[in-house]
Amino acid sequence: MHNFNYHRASDVAGAAALLKDVDDGKLLAGGMTLLPTLKNRLAAPSDLIDLAGVSDLKGISIEGDEVVIRAMTPHAVVAASHEVATAIPALAALAGGIGDPAVRHRGTIGGSVANADPAADYPAAIVGLNATVVTNQRSIAADDFFLGLFETALRPGEIITSVRFKNPSRAHYLKFRHPASGYAVVGIMVAQYASGVRVAVTGAGPSVFRVSAMEAALDKSFTPKSIADIAVSADQLMGDIHCSAEYRAHIVKVYARRAVEALTA
Amino acid sequence: MLYDVQMTVNGQAVSGKVEARTLLAQFIREHLRLTGTHVGCDTTQCGCCVVHVDGVAMKSCTMLAVQAEGKAITTIEGLAAEDGTLHPMQQAFRDHHGLQCGFCTPGMVMMGVDIARRLPGADEKTVRHQLEGNICRCTGYQGIVEAIIDGSAKINAVRS
């Protein structure tokens, strides 16, 4: 790891101000992706601004038909939350499957979402559960948030403060874990809303994406059969030595159907 | 630039001056010379470095020492009684041959204690799943899994 300056922010405004002041600052949330990246010298920010001391960034609340998770809430807290489990069990299950227990104790939703790792789980929840990402500057709709590989709509100096998930009538998340890293090779969130079904896939492509053909088919008939033959093209997917793009496309098809099976069984 | 850090480690107040990039694992091992906490990878996957931060299992290789400011840390050295009597989880690892080379062991034991805290009565399948962030190359895990189930039962019997 290259050396850097360390700052402890006490509130969001202070963190934003620091971010502006320093050369090449980065926010430090749980650090579960950032620190390994720094350790392997794949990035060298001049300054890290730690958000751990910002008190109003932690906690879960139910507000109307939304589950609101504040940015610095660790995955383990989301996974163990009675409120989340009651409102959106699929979200609790997703959080409980990220990384491993020790990682879930430190890793946060805000850090994960801001990082936009293509194989992270949370993007499937953000997009699949039609969430709103709230920052210190504005609210960003899920469909506008993820722009590409490690790329989001966040502007310089913008800090995620919470994520608001809309309660679906039902939802299910299934993940095919990478045999080495444990990240999602395919993570698929199928969620049904009065306004329509959302199918979001993480892991398979350079960024989370929706499968509109599946959504349309499920809107017509929410049955496993209705999407059993809907395939996604491997062309836009990623591949590695363990799981090729073609295989990922196949798993998307199978897991989408299985998610619906789980919801209709 | 060096940063002052203060924390409690195994019940003792400690302090030090560290670079911002000093990992908690490095601080524990190199500054405090508590070398029972090991580092087995650089991608946050092996779990050899697991310690408890405010009572919760975390990977000390993926945490800066400065992030531990004011926290209470427990390392493998802090588990056994003052007279050396092994903690029930340590004893279970011995009873079930849950260690061979011993390198992953501190992290495994610390994770085992954490599993006992979070999931009393966890069955074999659950324990195996809970070890997704801890790698052992020697034992094939069987003794470790048996040890955690047994150790957890003993810890929770005392608690209840």
Added chain:
Amino acid sequence: MGEFAIGQPVSRFEDPRLLRGGGRYVDDMSLPHMAFGHVVRSPHPHARILKIDTRRARQAPGVIAVLTGEDWLTSGFGDLPTATGKKKRDGSPMYRPKFPAMTVDKARYVGDPVAFVVANTALEAQDAAELVEVDYDPLPAITDTAHAHEDGAPQVYDDCANNICFVYQEGDKDKTDVAIAAADRVIKRRFVISRVTAATMETRGSIGHYDKAADRYTCYTTLQRALNFREELAETLRIPESKLRIVAGDIGGSFGMKSGVFNEVGLVLLGSKVTGRPVKWVATRSESFIADAHGRDNVTEAELALDKNGKFTGLRVRTLYNAGSYTQPGSDSGASSNVGTLAGVYMTPAVHVDVTGVLTNTNPMRPFRGNGRPEAAFVIERMVDIAADEIGMDPAELRRINMIPPSAMPFQTGLSFNYDCGEFEKVLDEALAMIDYKGFEARRAEARKRGKLRGIGMSYTIEKAAAPGYEGAEVRFDRTGSITLIAGSVTQGQGHETVFKQIVADRLGIHPDEIHYLQGDTDQVFLGEGTGGSRTSALGGSAVTSATEKVVDKARKIAAHMMQVDDVEYADGVFTSRKTNRSLSMKEVAKSATNPRNVPKDLEIGLNATAAYHTTRQNFPNGCHIVEVEIDEETGVATLDKYIVVDDVGVVLNPLLLKGQIVGGIAQGVGQMMMEEIRFDPDSGQILTGSFMDYAMPHAEIFPHIDIKSMPVPTKTNLLGVKGAGEAGCVGAIPAVANALVDALTHLGVRDVAMPATPERIWRVIEDAKRGQTA
């Protein structure tokens, strides 16, 4: 000492220390005024080195020295030792590439050391290493085992034609050719055995300390064979062994990998000599993938001949073995010392093996858990299953009719092994009963109802353990009758301390708490070849036993002298005279033995013994593994559902530790068969599995509970009747799992699954088979 007796499931004496965080691995050691080294490595698999500029690095904060291959050469040190002894096909000596500690002219694999930075802290050394500027002229690289010997393949060494390092043959070629030509049926198959890495949880590391005043070097390091290590390193440094001390602390796993003298050992000693300070280097995990020696990696073609009754009449095997970029003593042994395993437990009269070792632009190779045994066992045990499938016979039955019966012992196989004992059919039957082999089809049908493809697979493997060699042990009674026990072998987790203390407690009646165990320090250990090849129980255990026997013999004479009797009997640590009803404990004798009055005139005072045990006869552990898997037909995800082992590893010294060895070995075998693989990009030569993010390690979750039963057939090849147990689990697991996977898919038309059988690979063979059927 009944509770510690041989055969008891004694929990380990080393555990409390390790469990309290008291392990002393090399990275836990710190010497006063110690500096830290970082190795600058080639990022290219093959490149000419045009220039190395260290000026900027030298000026970086905290840097004490930046060393290159030129510094190594001017220091007077020599190259690292290399493999020798084999020949090429034309009978000329094998190719022996020079093995420099830091390469000067060419880099030959990604990770080849080119410079060494020494600084006040490890981070400063790493920072400065980025400032070392190396001009490379990249050259075409070959990493692929199958194609390295072909005309036109990039040459790893200009003077080594077709990259052929050596050729090794075993068995009777003519007889085998005749048997195959005359056979009723010949089964032919090609196997690719993947390259894997030991991935010991403790990475390699060394601290070098040159004491200028005494002109003596000390190296604290990770190893398996302290004295051999000293010998090889002293030759490299061109100094007398007496000027070199090697010390191993706790070793965090090795499995063969840490058995060599690696470049960095030389670098820390050079660093210390140049800077006058102790220098530590410890590999990061990512560094390990490019700096450690790898294991396995061969391409094998096998032909098994059968007569019309299914009896094996001949086996012909041709192997291309990837020898890596540089050789080390023993790095070629995976290609030769254990090909005997191919003969299996079968009567096959004619066998011939032909191995060609090819050099490539890949990491050097070393033994890894089994060192050729798993590879060979995989080939024969897969061939048996393939044959059973082709002739329509049950695989257990085909094994049974070809097995060597106990009445045929000793049995000389068609290869080099001469089995002394073994009751293979009995072990097989026990294993079949244990898993309820007859009930399998019902379980298969039940799984089908759940949408799962269930398969069963077995292996019956045999390998050699404790190859001819020697081992030393020393029992030193302290003045008060406690003991210092010193062994030549070095544990990396196997539990030597426990088993050796059990033997001493059992034979001498001294409580294990009063025995201090010491190993791995060449200033203390007088003799021993160290650990490897499943040899320690047999050779080390026999050496300890022999030392205790010497102690008892001498103590008996002293006891008789002290009691003034001539009828001394010895049992459980007590010398007794029936006639006088007097007795003396071993401890009392030991305490008294330094007083000349108590010792007969013809004996030296004191009660110490060294023993050097040697054997010319290896032993042959064997056993049957049976596995049941379930495959998700849609995704190819395979799950191990049931795993049983019945083994014969001779006399069991400690059943708790034995199970640990078997299960641990199985885990590595399962890893190789199902997920692990070191992969290089065929075009760029870059390693694609350079961290745990890409190299898939087996986790707890993938294993079922493994049931193990021992059916010992004691061997007479050593004092304890033991057979080696360290590698058996790994040897049996790979073919058993492979056979189970194929069995689950046979009905679809699948005949093989490549290693490692990842979900995608299984999915693809299912898809291919389905297309084949519908086409």
